[in-house]
Amino acid sequence: MDNKLLDINQIKLKQQLTTQEEVFEQIAAIAVTQGIASDPEEVVVGLQKREQESTTGFQDGFAIPHAQVDAIKRPAIVVVSSKEGIEWNALDRKPATFFIALLVPKREAGTTHIQSLASISRMLIYEEKREVLAHAEDANTVMEELAGAFA
Amino acid sequence: MANVKIVATTGCPTGIAHTFMAEESLKKAAKKLGVEIKVETHGQVGVENELTKQDIAQADGVIVAADKDVYAYRFHGKPTVEVSVAKGIHEAEQLIQTIIDGKAIVYKTKESDAENEDESVSSNNKNNVVHSIYKHLMNGVSHMLPFVVGGGVLIALSFLFGIHSADPDHESYNPIAAMLNDIGSLGFQMMVPILAAFIAESIAKRPGMVVGFIGGLIASNGGAGFLGGIVAGFIGGFIIVLLGKLLEKMPKSLNGLKSIFLYPLIGILLVGVIMTLLVEPMTTINEGMINFLSNFQNANPVLLGLIVGAMSAFDMGGPVNKAAYVTGTALLGEGNFYFMAGVSAACITPPLITAFATVLFKKYFNQAERNAGGVNFILGSTHITEGAIPFAAKNPIIVIPILMVGSSVSAILTYMMNIEVPAPHGGFLVLPVVTGAIQWVIAILIGSLVGAFIYGFHKKRAYLKDQQSKGGGNDGQQIA
Numbered sequence: 321m322d323n324k325l326l327d328i329n330q331i332k333l334k335q336q337l338t339t340q341e342e343v344f345e346q347i348a349a350i351a352v353t354q355g356i357a358s359d360p361e362e363v364v365v366g367l368q369k370r371e372q373e374s375t376t377g378f379q380d381g382f383a384i385p386h387a388q389v390d391a392i393k394r395p396a397i398v399v400v401s402s403k404e405g406i407e408w409n410a411l412d413r414k415p416a417t418f419f420i421a422l423l424v425p426k427r428e429a430g431t432t433h434i435q436s437l438a439s440i441s442r443m444l445i446y447e448e449k450r451e452v453l454a455h456a457e458d459a460n461t462v463m464e465e466l467a468g469a470f471a
Numbered sequence: 472m473a474n475v476k477i478v479a480t481t482g483c484p485t486g487i488a489h490t491f492m493a494e495e496s497l498k499k500a501a502k503k504l505g506v507e508i509k510v511e512t513h514g515q516v517g518v519e520n521e522l523t524k525q526d527i528a529q530a531d532g533v534i535v536a537a538d539k540d541v542y543a544y545r546f547h548g549k550p551t552v553e554v555s556v557a558k559g560i561h562e563a564e565q566l567i568q569t570i571i572d573g574k575a576i577v578y579k580t581k582e583s584d585a586e587n588e589d590e591s592v593s594s595n596n597k598n599n600v601v602h603s604i605y606k607h608l609m610n611g612v613s614h615m616l617p618f619v620v621g622g623g624v625l626i627a628l629s630f631l632f633g634i635h636s637a638d639p640d641h642e643s644y645n646p647i648a649a650m651l652n653d654i655g656s657l658g659f660q661m662m663v664p665i666l667a668a669f670i671a672e673s674i675a676k677r678p679g680m681v682v683g684f685i686g687g688l689i690a691s692n693g694g695a696g697f698l699g700g701i702v703a704g705f706i707g708g709f710i711i712v713l714l715g716k717l718l719e720k721m722p723k724s725l726n727g728l729k730s731i732f733l734y735p736l737i738g739i740l741l742v743g744v745i746m747t748l749l750v751e752p753m754t755t756i757n758e759g760m761i762n763f764l765s766n767f768q769n770a771n772p773v774l775l776g777l778i779v780g781a782m783s784a785f786d787m788g789g790p791v792n793k794a795a796y797v798t799g800t801a802l803l804g805e806g807n808f809y810f811m812a813g814v815s816a817a818c819i820t821p822p823l824i825t826a827f828a829t830v831l832f833k834k835y836f837n838q839a840e841r842n843a844g845g846v847n848f849i850l851g852s853t854h855i856t857e858g859a860i861p862f863a864a865k866n867p868i869i870v871i872p873i874l875m876v877g878s879s880v881s882a883i884l885t886y887m888m889n890i891e892v893p894a895p896h897g898g899f900l901v902l903p904v905v906t907g908a909i910q911w912v913i914a915i916l917i918g919s920l921v922g923a924f925i926y927g928f929h930k931k932r933a934y935l936k937d938q939q940s941k942g943g944g945n946d947g948q949q950i951a
Contacts, residue, residue, distance in 0.1 A: 365834060368640065372937050373484055374538065384488045388515075411561050422487050424515070434487065434515050441488040442495035445560070 325436055326397045326466055330354055334364040337402040344368060347385065347398050347421045355393070356423055362391035363423070377410025380450055385439060387421035395433040396423050397440060397463055418454055420444070420466075436470050443469040474569055475506040478522050478530040482513030482537035483556045490514045493536045493559030500563035506571065508528070514540050532570030533578065534559065543578065544565035544676050551578035579715060586890060608865055611704055616861045620846050622658020625651050627853040634897040638754065659857060663691035663700035666864060670704025675711035678730060680737035683707030686746045693750025694757065696789020698867065702749065707742050714738060745950040753790045760794030768802070768810065772886030776813055780879030780918075783817035785871060787856045787863065792818075800895045808891035808906070809817045815854060815892050816885040816915050817878035819899075822851030822858035822878045823915065824922030832927030835934045854898035869929060877922020884914035 330350055337343050344367045348360035349449045359362050366387030370376065377383045398421040405415025443449050449465065456462045481493040494510045501508035509530075511522045521546070533551040535543050536559020543553065552575045553565050559566065569575050585946070615843045632648035635641035639649065664687035671683025686703030714737055718729055760782065767775055782795040799814035829836045829844025836844065843861055850858030863870045881899065890907040 368938065369837075370485055372934075374555075374557070378492070384492075386485060386487045386488070388485065411557055424487060437487055438491035438514065441492045445492055445495040445499055470811065 325395060325433065325470075326399075326463065327354065328459050328463055330356075330396060330461050331399040333399075333401045333456065333459060333462065335400055335402050336404075337400070337406065338404060340371070340406060340408065343402065343406060343419055344385065345401060346400050347419065347423075350398050350400070351392070351396065351423055354396070354398075356398070357392045359391040362389050363385040363387060364387070366392075367421070375409035375411075377408035377416050378444055379410060379412040379414065380447075381405065381410075381414055381417040381454065382420070382444055382445070382450060383408050383410065383416040383418070384420050384422060386424070386437075388424040388426055390426045392425045392451045395425060395437065397421065397466065398423060399436065399459075399466070439469045440466060475509045475532075476530050477501065477506055477534060477567060477570055478511070478526050479508060479534035479559075480511040480513065480522065480537060480541045480543075481556060481559055482539045482541045484539055486513065486515035489538075489556045489560065493556050493563075496560045496563040497534065497536070497567070500567050501809060504564065504567050504571065506567060508567075511541075513537065513539065532575050534566050534570065536560075536566070546578045547726070550575035552576075553578070571878045571899050579719065584698050587759050600684070605866075607670045607673040607708065608701070610856070611666040611670035611701070612861045612864045613839065614669040615662055615864070616843055617761035618658045618662045618665055619857055619861055620843060621653045622662070623850045623855045623858055624846060625655030625658065626855060627655075627849050628851050629655065630897050630900050634894055634901060660691065662857065663697055663703075664688045664862070666697060667700040667704035667707060671707035671711070672702065674705070676710025678714075678734035679708045679711045681735050682710055682742045685739045686742040689743060689746040691891055692751075693746070694753045694793065695750045696786040696788055696792070697864055698786050698789055699746075699750060699753070701864060701867070703742065703746055706745055707738070710738050710741050710745075757790035757794050757797075760791050761798055764794060764798050768798075776883030776886045779810075779813045780817040780877075780882035781875040782822075783814060783856070783882070784821050784859075784874040787821060787860055787874075792856070796895075803893065803895055808893045809886070809889065811891040811895065812892040812905070812911065813882035813885045815898070816881040816890075816911065816918065817897075818856045819851050819854050819865075819915050820878040820881040820918045820922065821874040821920035822847035824874055824926055825859050825862045826851055827919055827923035828926040828930070829898055832930055835927065835930035852899045854896050870926065873922055873926045873929065876925060877918045879918070880921050881915045881918025884917060885911060888914060890914070898945060 323336045332346065332350060335346060337346060344364045347367065348357065348363035351357040351363055352360050366389035367385045370387055371385060376385045402417050405417050408416035410416055420440060422440065424437070452465050453462060456465065473889045479497050481490045483489040490512050491514060494512050497510050498508060509522065509526055510520060512519045527549065528543060530549065533546045535541060535553040536556050538556050550570060552569050554566065584850045588674060628638050629648040629652035632645045633643035636643045636645040636648035637652035638644060667687025667690060668680045668684035671679035682702045686707040687700045690699030690703045700722050711734060714734060718733060721729065746835050764778065767778055779795050782791050785791045795814050799811040802810045826844045826847035829841045833841060847858040859874060863874060888907055889904065890911045892901065894901040894904060899912065905911055
């Protein structure tokens with residue numbers, strides 16, 4: 321299956337990032353390198369637009385920015401974590417460090433992908449899962465943990 | 472005590488993440504508290520796990536955790552907790568506890584936006600009111616837009632057969648052009664009633680729509696233009712909200728009678744009387760403006776341009792705009808081609824302002840606005856001022872003055888260059904008969920660009936401001 325949602329190369333941990341904009345740019349850059357999206361700028365704008373409607377900050381430093389724009393060619397998950405906390409207007413007022421970006425093409429007909437993405441969101445409700453992710457030292461751990469959500 | 476049964480519905484604008492997080496959070500909390508729950512999700516793929524009438528009837532309480540319309544009127548008469556999707560995620564246990572404790576308030580079909588947030592920590596009251604007004608306007612505008620675009624382009628097409636081709640008494644009469652014009656005009660006639668209907672629908676659901684529609688028709692027929700339509704929409708919506716409160720005490724068994732008989736009957740009557748009284752002075756205003764304008768016919772070009780430009784862009788089809796237009800056509804009959812040139816320029820400018828703004832400041836407009844902006848190149852070029860209405864109606868207090876400035880610039884330049892336009896309509900299609908055609912186009916382009924830049928910078932500022940403070944308007948059209 322060539323269009324899988326998650327790939328080890330789509331996970332970049334402990335990045336040197338300081339602003340929301342940098343996080344979005346990093347996500348967009350990964351998306352373009354991995355052939356998920358064609359135009360990084362459009363992805364950034366899409367993420368910003370969604371953020372504008374209401375914060376995607378969740379709690380304990382987790383945020384799930386997402387976008388649905390034309391430039392995104394296939395649905396995918398991009399994971400970025402930052403060394404420093406970044407202000408994200410999260411409800412618990414904690415800065416965010418762990419970003420799980422859900423990227424969806426404008427014309428996404430297949431419901432299976434959306435459901436897989438939704439299951440990632442569901443997973444974050446559970447504190448023990450959040451802890452595993454937050455303490456993950458390498459991309460493999462994150463990969464395995466997230467893959468568990470699809471099961 | 473028997474098992475507590477709860478039904479819940481969750482939804483967010485994008486429908487990818489929070490809808491499902493709230494679902495999971497509610498289920499998790501329900502499990503912990505030992506209650507039975509069924510959660511319906513309004514996500515990207517549509518409604519899943521839909522609540523049936525039976526589910527709702529059997530439930531002890533309802534939780535609505537949504538930032539979009541999830542048809543909460545279904546829960547009329549049920550103890551309901553209504554919150555944002557974020558609270559559904561973070562405070563699921565408290566929400567369920569509220570229902571278990573029997574503290575939930577019985578849901579009445581009403582506009583909920585202002586109410587469910589008054590417990591929210593971060594938001595202040597004034598913002599909520601502004602936000603909900605914006606939301607109602609948006610609902611009206613997004614439903615009106617296709618009528619403007621479809622109708623406008625058909626009318627523009629009919630002009631291609633000749634400016635008078637739809638007039639059976641004119642030598643250039645063409646039956647196909649007449650038909651296109653008739654169909655397009657019908658679309659335009661629906662514009663204001665639809666705007667009013669869906670503003671009211673946003674406030675008071677289906678009963679509101681009926682009342683808003685009638686109010687909008689009266690505004691439209693009475694010559695009150697789209698500003699009258701906005702007023703009609705809000706009046707219509709609030710009439711139903713008010714009726715809902717007054718009829719609250721009626722026995723539940725008469726609910727059916729309420730929605731099919733009492734709401735429409737009393738609502739239409741009330742909105743009809745109010746709107747009829749309100750549009751009464753429109754003719755007077757219109758005549759007053761014509762008289763006012765006649766005093767300035769020979770004023771210097773700058774003053775005349777300022778007045779004509781401001782009037783033409785003020786209500787786009789309302790009494791003030793019509794006063795300028797009627798004066799222009801009347802003077803055409805007297806052989807004064809000079810006055811009409813400014814009126815035409817001022818009427819062409821507003822749609823072009825929106826068109827240029829959506830191209831030059833693409834980033835700050837959503838997809839629907841960009842598409843409408845593209846069409847406005849056609850509508851503006853053919854003197855169909857109404858193309859700008861969807862943009863103006865979203866935020867009249869800001870956008871109308873911007874359009875007035877742009878139109879004034881176009882009109883002032885037109886008068887200063889002594890341009891003469893002998894046709895009452897048609898926009899750039901009549902260029903062959905215009906004296907000083909090139910200068911005229913330049914004047915209009917300058918006015919449009921001035922307006923477009925002001926509008927664009929306003930959108931940019933609003934966008935940046937929105938980005939800083941969380942929340943802001945959620946654009947229902949963008950990603951539903």
